[in-house]
Amino acid sequence: MAGIRLAGLTKAFGASRAVDGVSLDIPDGEFVVLVGPSGCGKTTTLNMIAGLEAPTAGDVYIGGERVTDREPRDRQLGMVFQSLALFPHMSVFDNIAFPLRIRKTPPAEVRARVEAVAETVRVAPLLGKRPATLSGGEAQRVALARTIVMRPRAFLMDEPLSSLDARLRVEMRTELKRLHATLRATFLYVTHDQAEAMTMADRIVVMQYGVVQQVGPPLAIYADPVNHFVAGFFGVPPMNFVAGAFAADAGRLAFRAAGVTIVLDRPAEAVTAHDAVLGVRPEHVRLRDGTGGWTATVSLLEPLGDETIVFLDYGGATSIVATVDPDEKIAVGDRRRFMFDQDKLLFFDGTTGERILR
Amino acid sequence: MPAARRAALSWLEREQVFKWLPFVPVQALLVFLLLPFVLLVYLSLVSWRITRGVWWHAPFVGAANFAGAVQDERFVWAVIRTFGFAAAAVPLELGLGFGLALLCRERFRGRRFYTTLFLLPMMIVPAVVGYDLSMLLIDQGPLNQILSLLAGRPVTVRWISDYRMAKAAIVGADVWQWTSLVFLIVLSGFAGLPPDPIRAARAMGASRWQIFRYVELPLLKPVLAIALVLRSMEALKIFDYPVLLTEGGPGNSTETIAVYLWRVGWDFTRVSDAAAMSLILMVVVVMYTVIAIHILRRERRQLAEEAAR
Amino acid sequence: MKRRWLVAFVRHAILLAWTAVTLIPVYWMLNTSFKHSGEWVTWPPHWFPEQPTLENYAQVLTPGSTIFELGRQTLKVLKPLWDSLFTATASALVAVALGSALAYSWARFGTGGKNYPYSVLTIRMLPPIVIAVPFLVYYVSLHLLDTYAGLILVYIATSLPYVIWMMLAFIEDVPSELESAARVMGASRFRVLSSVVLPLTVSGLVATFLFVFILNWSELLLALTLTNTQVSTIPITLNKFQSVNEGRDYGPQAAIGAIATLPVVALGFLIQKHLVKGFSFGLLRK
Structure with missing residues (x-):
């Protein structure tokens, strides 16, 4: 068991940088999820840690040792791939035994260890089968077993759940978390699915354009994103963004956009940036009767059962999305008033996208 | 010395070393086989015959051999004739192969029988094909017998001794053997057609002909391109059939480039003349190859882009 | 209806x-x-x-060597059969080994550049008659004329383009993640080849081998140029028979044809499915 440290890890392909100076310290036993849209460099980062790709610059440390120049086989890491990468020409037993046989483990020990691991991930009855005959969930477990059996210093996972259907994916999330609790090993998990990141991670690393945008526990990232991108990446339905500008309003700072003006409890000098974007999560948009707030027309309803998503046309470029109680009496075409929870408002610089007024 | 062995192995493992491993012997072989080309150029610039001393003492004659080759009517005619054979055989092979594949693309009773049987000719040694046809085509042979039966009167075509019919026989041999290859390629092209665009076209109300013309045919283009490139390349090399079927005759009427060069070099031992002609031929082929490779690369790139989408 | x-x-x-x-x-x-x-x-x-x-059949298959007498000859093919079998097998084995290793290296690392397989293809596009003339002189100087080694070397080179292109189609079918997985689990690159790539491409290797074997088994022109009496393959023997004997011994010749053809046809049908891949240059949709 070991932690992983990355120091200025960079991978350039020609002029473009797939990974650009990623530094990260993952203590032993932590479950870290590397998340970002496709092409953000997260898989390349993982491959460099595993030794499958050589970094252009920077170093990888495992358990304090520099391993940058080592072959993958000398790094003792366990890796689960997006396609699972089960060997189609070997039985499940041989698949799980493969890493042990490579290390010339005595046959008796191979058998004992494979059977023990098969028991823990519940694939014992499948040992004689071929991978092609397994269901998605079974194949998933076999891939995990094959990784666990070699007792790696850390686990790397590259979107391992993406081939599963939606329900199984949710089940496997729980199982992976339980596995992490049992093994107490370092997990570095790569995904583009923000829900996987939120539910499983001890800490989330958000990447975009090969650069780490923010590192932190899931709820901190959700509530306190550092920029426009991170704010928009987490949450379903996603955060509402309203483009506008700051202006002074009787000595206080005001945000003005088409159809919406918000006077803030701050002095006018608090901000120099003129153009800005307001961000507010759907659960912080309140529908209300009577006076106050702004009026809007309900243009679309998406009932989900536990809540209902409401699209409000208020005169801006896009609709404001709100989530409301499913029992709320509401119909398309209704004229309603809405307000934002003032203390939950986030503002981003209109040009750089950086958070302002934190 | 396990330590030394381990070190050697781990050196071989490094990507920069490992990836070049197969290139060393292959490039060595290619260099070994490239030297004769230098020799070819040298031989084409001197005047040497196998029967006349050692080649490095032969006198330098400059471009005389090339001038001789261009003025050699027999060479010029062999070139024209070879292209003529290709121009006659390749379209026939493409047409027949495509037509037969079209008839065999859907399931019906007996399909397996036909598709297996039609592949037979391409597996036969070409020299055997040439020889085999020489038996069929003799004046009192089975082909004339069949034709007599079909015509209802005695037919005696002099397939091998008539200069026009001999040409037809050479083209026929090529068509007989290689239609099977075009058939195989097109048939697998049909099998690889993606079903969704065709279903979409049908849903949009396209007729069978329209689907074929505007959906299937464009999708088959890479496969047809490969068949065309492959066959026209091979047709320019025709050697086995004339040698075994007609021996280039009657007269020189079925003498292809390969046959004539063979005669100049071996039968007449005029090696330098043969070398000059070989170089001229090489220039022609290289131009053709550049076009062929361009087509291949374009089609492969398009397919890769399609797959990426 | x-x-x-x-x-x-x-x-x-x-x-x-x-x-x-x-x-x-x-x-x-x-x-x-x-x-x-x-x-x-x-x-x-x-x-x-x-x-x-x-x-x-009895005549051509009796041991001994072909005798040319005035106007008639007695043809014996056991030696040519062996020569063909040996040259075709040896050249196919070496070409498959080298070519598939090369195809692997190109498919995975792009070794030799984007255009390498295309440039190798030009070997195949060159008419053999072009190389025949200088090879005669070259081989005489190297004492390779009329030897197994001489013919096999040339056959290896002319087979390589097909091996490379055919094996490319099979190797590209092996997901590279399988190889990464094996490497992370501790396998060396050579172990990856033997435990993962080889078992998954074995049908392709067999098909390619048989295909190249057939190709070289059938080859006439180069054999005619580079060999003569010490080494004499089946196609050359057939040709000698045809040109020497104006009387035409149809029967024995037909027997040789059948002997030369039937085993190859049998092999050809075995690899029928894979044959397309060899000719497709990666242009078939899957």
Whole structure:
């Protein structure tokens, strides 16, 4: 068991940088999820840690040792791939035994260890089968077993759940978390699915354009994103963004956009940036009767059962999305008033996208 | 010395070393086989015959051999004739192969029988094909017998001794053997057609002909391109059939480039003349190859882009 | 209903016609190979041997070497069969080993540049007659003329383009994640090749081997140029027979044709499915 440290890890392909100076310290036993849209460099980062790709610059440390120049086989890491990468020409037993046989483990020990691991991930009855005959969930477990059996210093996972259907994916999330609790090993998990990141991670690393945008526990990232991108990446339905500008309003700072003006409890000098974007999560948009707030027309309803998503046309470029109680009496075409929870408002610089007024 | 062995192995493992491993012997072989080309150029610039001393003492004659080759009517005619054979055989092979594949693309009773049987000719040694046809085509042979039966009167075509019919026989041999290859390629092209665009076209109300013309045919283009490139390349090399079927005759009427060069070099031992002609031929082929490779690369790139989408 | 019958009728009529075109030459060769000399040329030709005989096969398969006498010859093919078998097998083995390693290296690392396989292809596009002339001189100087090694070296080179392109199609079918997985689990690159890549491409390797074998088994021109008496493959033997013997020994020749053809046809049908890949240059949709 070991932690992983990355120091200025960079991978350039020609002029473009797939990974650009990623530094990260993952203590032993932590479950870290590397998340970002496709092409953000997260898989390349993982491959460099595993030794499958050589970094252009920077170093990888495992358990304090520099391993940058080592072959993958000398790094003792366990890796689960997006396609699972089960060997189609070997039985499940041989698949799980493969890493042990490579290390010339005595046959008796191979058998004992494979059977023990098969028991823990519940694939014992499948040992004689071929991978092609397994269901998605079974194949998933076999891939995990094959990784666990070699007792790696850390686990790397590259979107391992993406081939599963939606329900199984949710089940496997729980199982992976339980596995992490049992093994107490370092997990570095790569995904583009923000829900996987939120539910499983001890800490989330958000990447975009090969650069780490923010590192932190899931709820901190959700509530306190550092920029426009991170704010928009987490949450379903996603955060509402309203483009506008700051202006002074009787000595206080005001945000003005088409159809919406918000006077803030701050002095006018608090901000120099003129153009800005307001961000507010759907659960912080309140529908209300009577006076106050702004009026809007309900243009679309998406009932989900536990809540209902409401699209409000208020005169801006896009609709404001709100989530409301499913029992709320509401119909398309209704004229309603809405307000934002003032203390939950986030503002981003209109040009750089950086958070302002934190 | 396990330590030394381990070190050697781990050196071989490094990507920069490992990836070049197969290139060393292959490039060595290619260099070994490239030297004769230098020799070819040298031989084409001197005047040497196998029967006349050692080649490095032969006198330098400059471009005389090339001038001789261009003025050699027999060479010029062999070139024209070879292209003529290709121009006659390749379209026939493409047409027949495509037509037969079209008839065999859907399931019906007996399909397996036909598709297996039609592949037979391409597996036969070409020299055997040439020889085999020489038996069929003799004046009192089975082909004339069949034709007599079909015509209802005695037919005696002099397939091998008539200069026009001999040409037809050479083209026929090529068509007989290689239609099977075009058939195989097109048939697998049909099998690889993606079903969704065709279903979409049908849903949009396209007729069978329209689907074929505007959906299937464009999708088959890479496969047809490969068949065309492959066959026209091979047709320019025709050697086995004339040698075994007609021996280039009657007269020189079925003498292809390969046959004539063979005669100049071996039968007449005029090696330098043969070398000059070989170089001229090489220039022609290289131009053709550049076009062929361009087509291949374009089609492969398009397919890769399609797959990426 | 009527239309469907008509379509089926026309379809089968055309296909049967081509079946006849395909089969008659092959049948005629077998037919002649079982005939006594008196039946080789008759009018009307005999479609069945009246007195079937194995003497043609017996003659060509007796040990000894071909004897050319005035106007007649007795042909023996055991030595040519061995020569063909040996050169075709040896060249196919080496070409498959080198070519598939090269194809792997190119597919995974892009070694040699984007255009490498295309440039190798030019070897195949060059008419063999072009290299025949200088090779004669070259091989005489190197004492490789009329030797197994000389012919095999050239066959390896001319087979490489097909091996590379055919194996590319099979290697590209192996997901590279399988190899990454094996490497992370501790396998060396050589172990990855033997435990993962090799088992997954074995059918391709066999098909490619057989294909190249057939190619070299059938080759005439280069064999004619580079070998003569010490080494003499089946196609050359057939050619010698044809050009020396104006009287035409149809029977024994047909027997040689059958002997040269049948094993190859059998192999060809075995790899029928994979044959397309070899000719497709990666241009087939999956």
